[in-house]
Amino acid sequence: MDADTFLGRYDESKRLMSEGRRYLAAGVSSNARLTGKRPPLFFERGRGSELVDADGNRYLDFVMGMGPMILGHRPEAIETAIIDSFEIGQVFGGQSRLEAQLAEKIVQLVPCAELVRFTNTGTEADLLAVRLARAFTRRSKIIKFDGHYHGWADGLAVSIKPPFEQQESGNSVQPHPESLGMPPSTYEDLIVLPWNDLDAVEACLTSHGGDIAGVIMEPVMCNNGVITPLPGFLEKVRELCTGCGALLIFDEVITGFRLAPGGAQAKFGVTPDLAIFGKALAAGFPLGCVAGRAEVMDTLAHGVLHGGTYSGNVTGLCVGLATLYQTCSRGGKGLKDLEDRGNKLAERIAESLRRHGITAQIQGYGAHFGLFFVPSELRVRSYRDLRFADRDAGDEFVARLVDAGVRSTSRASFFLSTAHTDSDIAEAADAIDVVLADMARQR
Ligand SMILES: Cc1ncc(COP(=O)(O)O)c(C=O)c1O
Structure with a gap:
């Protein structure tokens, strides 16, 4: 379809953005909303799997708030939990x-999880996990992987999307600060390695193991598109960490209470020392936590500081309880159904790609998967491989989908929710098929 067909379709969003910029820094409350090729859309309301924007356009939503809306928009069970929570109160400065x-x-x-500590966000929980690892081991270095995201704070907002020129294959690289205003002193104890590269991890832990407090990773890399762990990678890193006394930390802010009731660690059968949760823990409410080995978590009673006026606030906890009941009771049937529907959508997209002769790769699981427009022979294994991806094709796919009323993330990934129905999946797959046919025709 001609781009002119969509002239005027987003005028009210554009107008609100330029008006908002007069009062709101950069027009947004999170820089993540500026990452797409187009100005951000403004939404009026959502219900279930659908959103309506300020221009009245309807979308089948697969962004789901970037993960938290595991039950869809405005789920009844959560609205009830919120109303009930007001009977109790909000914040007591007590328990x-x-x-x-x-x-x-x-x-x-x-x-x-042997012990748990609540926070409001994933970022806070990441900071706490790293502090716990350093306190428990009495070491300071942390290994992180390029392309992985652990929040926006100084100590960890490093090498999330480093320029490809700065990548050296196989070795650790200079940590790349993702923001102005981050003094090198805040991240000088970070070592950045390529993910899914056992040799690199083994070499680093063999030579510096005695200095490493922890290895932090997303067990499935979800923040630059979806990249799954190679068979044996998680297991071997677990073994290497145990061997040198470093803690293994899984950042399950996206995978937790989404891939399975026990998160990625349950799905893959690899148990970290600490794990970080947020997003799908509380269906759209600010709630995060660190969970882990008792002897590590217990340092919170012996000299490790964590605070937060709103940590453990009543509404967050009520929503958390209601969410886990919906997703994880009955043996996790809610998540299992969502996984099946996501797999159906991924299969339909793969079929369309084949039929229209477009080479792209789908990685992930039903609950969250994504597309990379890469040469067919390449299996994307880490951030560095994305230098071979056709970013323009990815951006075009995402933009055309939005025009067709289907919303994926700006990195062409799809978040499923329990609100997505079989007919949503069929409708989305049909729309994606038309978009891919158009893209193939115009190439
Ligand atoms: C893996 C991961 N860790 C941490 C965070 C930060 O969580 P929050 O945005 O709640 O601070 C995110 C957010 O997208 C994430 O995807």
């Missing part, structure tokens, strides 16, 4: 019984 209740649920579900 409520809900904290231990939700912590107990997490301990039952998550393999590594």
Whole structure:
């Protein structure tokens, strides 16, 4: 379809953006919303799997708030939990019984969880996990992987999308700060390695193992498109960490309570020392946590500081309890159904790609998967491989999908929710098929 067909379709969003910029720094509340090729859309309302924007356009939504809306938009069970929570209160500067209740649920579900500490966001939980690892091991170095995201704070916002020219294959590279205003002193103890590269991890842990407090990673890399762990990678890193006394930290902010009730660690059968959760833990409410081995978490009672006026606030906990009930009770049937529907959509997209002769690769799982427009012989294994990806094709795919009323993330990945129905999947797959046919025709 001609680009002119869509002239005027987003005028109200554009107008709101330019008006908002007069009062709101850069027009947004998170820089992540500026990453697409187009100005961000403004949304009026959502319900279930659908969103309506300020121009009245309807979308089948596969962004789902970048992951948290695991039950879709405005799920009834959550609205009820919120209203009920107002009967209790909000923040006491003291304890409520809900904290231990939700912590107990997490301990039952998550393999590594012996003790839990609540935060408001994933970023805070990442910072706490790293502090715990350093305090427990009395070491300072942390290994992270390029392309992985662990929040926007100084100590970790490094090498998330480093320029490809700075990448040296196989070896650690200079940590690349992702923001102005980050003094090198804040990340000088980070070592950045390529993910899915056992040799690089083994070499680093063999030579510096005694200095390494922890190895932090997304067990499935979800923040530059979706890249899955190579068979044996997680297991071997677990073994190497145990061998040198470094803690293995899984950042499950995206995978947690999404890939399985016990997260990626349960799906892959690899238990880290610490894990970080957020997003799908509380269906759209700010709630995060660190969960892990008792002796590590117990340092919070022996000299490790963590605070937060809103940590453990009543609404967050009530929503967390209601969310886990919906997704993880009945043996995780909610998540299993969502996984099946996502697999169906991924299969339909793969079929369309084949039929229209477009080479692209789909990676991930039903609950969250993504496309890379890369040469067919390449299996994307780490951030560095993305230098071979056709970014323009990816951007075009995402933009055309939005024009067709289907919303993927700006990195061409899809978040499923329990609100997506079989007919949503069929409708989305048909729309994607038309987009891919158009793209093939115009090439
Ligand atoms: C893997 C991962 N870790 C941490 C974070 C940060 O979480 P939050 O945005 O709640 O601070 C995110 C957010 O997208 C994430 O994807």
